[in-house]
Amino acid sequence: MTQRTVTMKDVARAAGVSVMTVSRAFKADSSVSAAKRAQILKLAEDLGYVMDSTAANLRSQRSDFVAVTIPSLNNANFADTVSAMSEVLEKSGMQILLGYTNYDIQQEERLVAQFLQRKPAAIVVTGGLHTDRTRKLLANAGIPVVQTWDLPADPIGHVVGFSNALSMEPLVAHLHTTGRQRIAFIGGDATGDTRGAERRKGFIQSMTARGLDANRLIPGGQVPISMKEGAAAMATLLSDLPDTDAVICVSDLSAFGALSECARRGIAVPDDIAIAGFGAYEIAGVAHPTITTINPHPRRIGSRTAELLLMTLGKKAIVDTMRFEITPDFVLGGSTASRDDI
Amino acid sequence: MTQRTVTMKDVARAAGVSVMTVSRAFKADSSVSAAKRAQILKLAEDLGYVMDSTAANLRSQRSDFVAVTIPSLNNANFADTVSAMSEVLEKSGMQILLGYTNYDIQQEERLVAQFLQRKPAAIVVTGGLHTDRTRKLLANAGIPVVQTWDLPADPIGHVVGFSNALSMEPLVAHLHTTGRQRIAFIGGDATGDTRGAERRKGFIQSMTARGLDANRLIPGGQVPISMKEGAAAMATLLSDLPDTDAVICVSDLSAFGALSECARRGIAVPDDIAIAGFGAYEIAGVAHPTITTINPHPRRIGSRTAELLLMTLGKKAIVDTMRFEITPDFVLGGSTASRDDI
DNA sequence: TTGAAAGCGCTAACAC
DNA sequence: GTGTTAGCGCTTTCAA
Numbered sequence: 001m002t003q004r005t006v007t008m009k010d011v012a013r014a015a016g017v018s019v020m021t022v023s024r025a026f027k028a029d030s031s032v033s034a035a036k037r038a039q040i041l042k043l044a045e046d047l048g049y050v051m052d053s054t055a056a057n058l059r060s061q062r063s064d065f066v067a068v069t070i071p072s073l074n075n076a077n078f079a080d081t082v083s084a085m086s087e088v089l090e091k092s093g094m095q096i097l098l099g100y101t102n103y104d105i106q107q108e109e110r111l112v113a114q115f116l117q118r119k120p121a122a123i124v125v126t127g128g129l130h131t132d133r134t135r136k137l138l139a140n141a142g143i144p145v146v147q148t149w150d151l152p153a154d155p156i157g158h159v160v161g162f163s164n165a166l167s168m169e170p171l172v173a174h175l176h177t178t179g180r181q182r183i184a185f186i187g188g189d190a191t192g193d194t195r196g197a198e199r200r201k202g203f204i205q206s207m208t209a210r211g212l213d214a215n216r217l218i219p220g221g222q223v224p225i226s227m228k229e230g231a232a233a234m235a236t237l238l239s240d241l242p243d244t245d246a247v248i249c250v251s252d253l254s255a256f257g258a259l260s261e262c263a264r265r266g267i268a269v270p271d272d273i274a275i276a277g278f279g280a281y282e283i284a285g286v287a288h289p290t291i292t293t294i295n296p297h298p299r300r301i302g303s304r305t306a307e308l309l310l311m312t313l314g315k316k317a318i319v320d321t322m323r324f325e326i327t328p329d330f331v332l333g334g335s336t337a338s339r340d341d342i
Numbered sequence: 343m344t345q346r347t348v349t350m351k352d353v354a355r356a357a358g359v360s361v362m363t364v365s366r367a368f369k370a371d372s373s374v375s376a377a378k379r380a381q382i383l384k385l386a387e388d389l390g391y392v393m394d395s396t397a398a399n400l401r402s403q404r405s406d407f408v409a410v411t412i413p414s415l416n417n418a419n420f421a422d423t424v425s426a427m428s429e430v431l432e433k434s435g436m437q438i439l440l441g442y443t444n445y446d447i448q449q450e451e452r453l454v455a456q457f458l459q460r461k462p463a464a465i466v467v468t469g470g471l472h473t474d475r476t477r478k479l480l481a482n483a484g485i486p487v488v489q490t491w492d493l494p495a496d497p498i499g500h501v502v503g504f505s506n507a508l509s510m511e512p513l514v515a516h517l518h519t520t521g522r523q524r525i526a527f528i529g530g531d532a533t534g535d536t537r538g539a540e541r542r543k544g545f546i547q548s549m550t551a552r553g554l555d556a557n558r559l560i561p562g563g564q565v566p567i568s569m570k571e572g573a574a575a576m577a578t579l580l581s582d583l584p585d586t587d588a589v590i591c592v593s594d595l596s597a598f599g600a601l602s603e604c605a606r607r608g609i610a611v612p613d614d615i616a617i618a619g620f621g622a623y624e625i626a627g628v629a630h631p632t633i634t635t636i637n638p639h640p641r642r643i644g645s646r647t648a649e650l651l652l653m654t655l656g657k658k659a660i661v662d663t664m665r666f667e668i669t670p671d672f673v674l675g676g677s678t679a680s681r682d683d684i
Numbered sequence: 685t686t687g688a689a690a691g692c693g694c695t696a697a698c699a700c
Numbered sequence: 701g702t703g704t705t706a707g708c709g710c711t712t713t714c715a716a
Binding site for chain 1: 701
């Protein structure tokens, strides 16, 4: 419980060397004799020395961490993206500074401003919609910027994402070709969830392109639309538009809520109504029946982002921006089996 | 895209004042004239100035962030704890530096070491089991330490948690008094998940105290035991010990997996077998039937921790350690309804 | 209310 | 291989 913190100077004095030698002993690639290094590291450990990376970063004018903002901590898909990113980055000795925006671009602005004060090596944000000030801060930060989980029309820097709108097409195609005609959409109306809104927009486009009625839109409520809200929306759908024969939900969580509401009411899925989701969350593969969904490959988004950063950070200047497009995959579940198959 | 970063000096020159005045203008409580402050802040914004908190922290020898480690990002309960903590802390202008250990105390050691290099104002860890070096690092850090989600016998600093072992008692009591005799336990065997292990231990104690057989223990597999593993464990249970009439799962996620396995096999819950979980995850309230569970109040753990820190950080020295015990609540669901009720 | 000087702990740059 | 000097951008301290 010593109160004065042990500094490099203390270690240097104890080892009878200069602080510079101690500094070098802590860097792998330097030119300290092996014996001296071992002695210094041992001594440092005994003294309880902890390097002050605040000072190191200030002096060297660089840091070994990447700032990342996600909409919500409590979302397995974003968590997977961050985990995968982290696994790649930590191999190069980099860390992630994680923050969440609560699906609020004002909150994002505050977070980005705070993060930039810490001088990260790069910054990764989720989505392509930001406040003007956030855009300005990011553009002027002088570090690599990556926007993920989206394909912004007017990107700030690098992009690793997919089209949320186009991701709905395989679902609509599948439902239509398996004989569904009156297809509804749950969610995508929540303020802040731009990706959900994009998916609803894509649903409308795909329906309209097929000459199907795209007006069966059920609001999902507060962002992030959860299981309970999915169940409530399903209840609304069943009472307002009882002839609906299929429903696409903005995520698997709401789809599971919808599914459980059907179970509760004794409505057969997929016989009476087909249900599809988005995200390929674990529950889609475990629910009974399993839920047809779209896998946007969250881990791939994370690892591609990390690889991109490792490439870029080697360079002295930000030469040009890159754009990685991820292709979401259709995942067939029991919840949309065609009636003929039953 | 200017490459040289704008510093306080640049702002000072532009405003025709000293850097000290600029510095003061950025602190709320200082003594700069209102007009000058407004002018300086405006100028700073125009120049794209971003304060370097690396330098500020180094000079002032303090920081405005709290380091937090959790076992996994992908866990709604830990996410809730962090969210609640964050909401309280940000009112005092503090931020959270979040890292996850992947349920591995070696990984935790690395993370704690890295976090301490950044000189956080305090550090919060999940659980009470750490490597010797982690304990030493935490004890010597000279900052408040909080262990959460557990009640360690030999705490390092403050504690905000509950007894995972004792949390099983209400479940066993409930199942026993509603006529269940042959009760199994799924999970709690995964290396790294000490809280799961504690719950299994508590299950055995509660069963033994009632003179019930506590040997129906089904391994859940890799940590964190998920829905799929819960389903697989249920399959094992049903084939190995078919006369089992109730099962407690280490978490609601595995409980839901178990429930869905029963649905798949046409086994009636709770008629043929009762299922209970732990954690009061959203799915427990949405599944059909709803799942009986224990609510450990993850948000309360987070907000209590944050309040404790705000109290402590005001003081100059760490005076004495505090211990907040959270009381988990029993939540009755349909998955354990007594047979007479059916 | 404002400014000048000093220095937080470390590393870049250069010397030997 | 090792040491010396200077200084990263800010805030503490003291003076005016």
